[in-house]
Amino acid sequence: MKQQAPKGTQDLLPEVTLNWQYVERTFEDLCKLYGYEEIRIPTFEHSEVFQRGVGETTDVVQKEMYTFEDKGGRSLTLRPEGTAGVVRAYVENGMGSKTSPQRLFYVITAFRYENVQKGRYREFHQMGVEAFGAKGPHIDAEVLAMLDHYFEELGLKDYALHINSIGCPNCRAQYREALLAYLRPKKDQLCQDCQNRMEENPLRVLDCKEKSCQDVTKDAPLILDYLDEECKDHFDTLKGLLDDMGISYKVDPRIVRGLDYYTKTVFEFVSENVGTQGTICGGGRYDGLVEALGGPSTPGIGFAMGEERLLMELEAQGLVKPHSLETTLYIANLNDAAHTEAQALAQALRRRGISVQYDLMDRSLRAQMKYAGKNNMDYILVLGEDELARGKVMLRSLVDRDKEEVEVGLHDIDTLAEILAED
RNA sequence: GUGGGAUUAGCACAGUUGGUUAGCGCGCCAGAUUGUGGCUCUGGAGGUCGUCGGUUCGAAUCCGAUAUCCCACCCCA
Numbered sequence: 001m002k003q004q005a006p007k008g009t010q011d012l013l014p015e016v017t018l019n020w021q022y023v024e025r026t027f028e029d030l031c032k033l034y035g036y037e038e039i040r041i042p043t044f045e046h047s048e049v050f051q052r053g054v055g056e057t058t059d060v061v062q063k064e065m066y067t068f069e070d071k072g073g074r075s076l077t078l079r080p081e082g083t084a085g086v087v088r089a090y091v092e093n094g095m096g097s098k099t100s101p102q103r104l105f106y107v108i109t110a111f112r113y114e115n116v117q118k119g120r121y122r123e124f125h126q127m128g129v130e131a132f133g134a135k136g137p138h139i140d141a142e143v144l145a146m147l148d149h150y151f152e153e154l155g156l157k158d159y160a161l162h163i164n165s166i167g168c169p170n171c172r173a174q175y176r177e178a179l180l181a182y183l184r185p186k187k188d189q190l191c192q193d194c195q196n197r198m199e200e201n202p203l204r205v206l207d208c209k210e211k212s213c214q215d216v217t218k219d220a221p222l223i224l225d226y227l228d229e230e231c232k233d234h235f236d237t238l239k240g241l242l243d244d245m246g247i248s249y250k251v252d253p254r255i256v257r258g259l260d261y262y263t264k265t266v267f268e269f270v271s272e273n274v275g276t277q278g279t280i281c282g283g284g285r286y287d288g289l290v291e292a293l294g295g296p297s298t299p300g301i302g303f304a305m306g307e308e309r310l311l312m313e314l315e316a317q318g319l320v321k322p323h324s325l326e327t328t329l330y331i332a333n334l335n336d337a338a339h340t341e342a343q344a345l346a347q348a349l350r351r352r353g354i355s356v357q358y359d360l361m362d363r364s365l366r367a368q369m370k371y372a373g374k375n376n377m378d379y380i381l382v383l384g385e386d387e388l389a390r391g392k393v394m395l396r397s398l399v400d401r402d403k404e405e406v407e408v409g410l411h412d413i414d415t416l417a418e419i420l421a422e423d
Numbered sequence: 424g425u426g427g428g429a430u431u432a433g434c435a436c437a438g439u440u441g442g443u444u445a446g447c448g449c450g451c452c453a454g455a456u457u458g459u460g461g462c463u464c465u466g467g468a469g470g471u472c473g474u475c476g477g478u479u480c481g482a483a484u485c486c487g488a489u490a491u492c493c494c495a496c497c498c499c500a
Contacts, residue, residue, distance in 0.1 A: 002473080004491060059498050063424080081500080114498070115424080116491090126500060193497070204498095258499060268500095282500060306500030334458070367453080369460035377460095384458060398460070 008122025019320045024107055026153055027127050034146050036105040036129050041085040047075040053084030053293055055260025057200055064112040078111035082304055086130045091295035100133030119277030119309045130302035137234045140265045141241035148247050155319045162252040163267040165235040167227045175226035186216050203256045222253045234264055261286040271313050281305040327420045330372035331358035332365055334384035342383050352417040
């Protein structure tokens with residue numbers, strides 16, 4: 001029976017992996033520019049890490065986790081995101097006693113049991129950063145500047161940065177009461193989902209897309225009016241810093257974020273083209289998370305970017321440029337002796353960093369030429385009786401038809417490598 | 424978890440009111456007087472029509488279930 005990949009997973013074939021390498025390398029290079037170092041964390045954690053880290057009341061934890069029991073009776077969960085695991089690692093390895101701030105980046109797969117749609121899979125890829133130890137708004141601004149820089153590097157257009165502050169637990173508690181006081185009398189006008197989640201997490205009612213709920217919340221009190229002095233300062237300073245750097249943004253008081261750990265600054269980069277899966281990057285500050293996972297009180301901020309969505313967007317904008325590969329040479333070998341010689345020649349050239357292929361299928365010269373053409377080889381070199389007898393080969397460009405063939409000694413590896421390395 | 428649409432060769436698709444050996448294009452392989460690609464021409468390989476079950480003399484076609492994909496809700500990256 002033919003096997004299928006599980007629902008929500010996908011194979012990434014050679015036609016597209018170059019694009020993935022492109023966005024990931026660009027990201028990694030940029031991370032290094034901003035002082036971030038890579039961390040690699042386990043694919044699964046004790047379920048508790050996510051229950052406590054992401055938040056018991058969140059949809060992610062309540063209905064989207066791949067949780068299983070291992071043979072030792074432990075409850076484990078495939079990571080539904082990166083932050084909780086990175087924070088766990090930060091705490092477990094005592095990284096707080098290294099120099100602060102600690103800046104970490106990661107490129108991971110993550111897993112959520114959700115219904116599949118375009119730009120949404122059960123196994124998906126995220127690139128993200130986490131910065132620990134800095135509590136002021138400058139790091140917030142820097143993180144946003146870094147993302148701005150990244151998108152500029154990729155040439156991405158038609159996206160918007162939305163920011164908000166959801167305050168610290170203190171202002172949030174007060175705001176929560178105010179919001180509940182506003183919502184309770186209007187409860188029967190809300191959709192069923194919102195009625196259910198109202199008491200548990202009333203902030204989420206704010207970004208409900210149901211028209212009736214939006215009507216109800218249109219005049220609801222805004223969190224921004226309930227920030228205490230410190231949180232308000234933080235947010236105002238951040239906005240000023242963004243203005244100074246010329247980074248445009250929109251304050252969107254309805255951004256709430258479905259993960260419990262966020263405090264103060266939250267943000268999203270939203271595509272203006274793509275439909276419902278338009279959020280290509282989301283993040284924010286999480287000043288209580290390190291402590292919640294058993295570490296010392298430590299502020300933190302980070303973001304995660306959905307690679308599938310980013311690539312969708314880049315593709316829609318015609319921006320995925322294939323990596324320019326190094327020069328490639330094809331050796332057409334026409335008989336057994338030539339095959340042996342081709343192999344030796346290929347190895348010698350590969351040792352000098354030239355990408356070389358030769359015939360392994362005993363094909364005719366004509367067929368070999370076709371193969372070289374279809375596989376975008378830059379140069380070809382025919383190896384047959386004549387060449388072996390004379391000890392010389394003709395090096396011809398397949399890219400530039402006008403380029404003259406060059407005769408080179410068969411064993412003159414240095415000259416061959418030199419010519420090939422020129423392009 | 425809920426609702427709608429789809430599933431025929433590696434890819435993109437035809438397939439008449441159920442009726443012989445299920446087709447086209449691209450791709451793949453081979454050849455076009457025996458050593459020079461991308462064009463053209465010729466030939467070839469490749470499908471238990473997603474899967475299982477039912478109706479029927481007969482099912483790619485009708486019915487049911489299931490899997491997967493797409494779209495929307497929900498949620499998020």
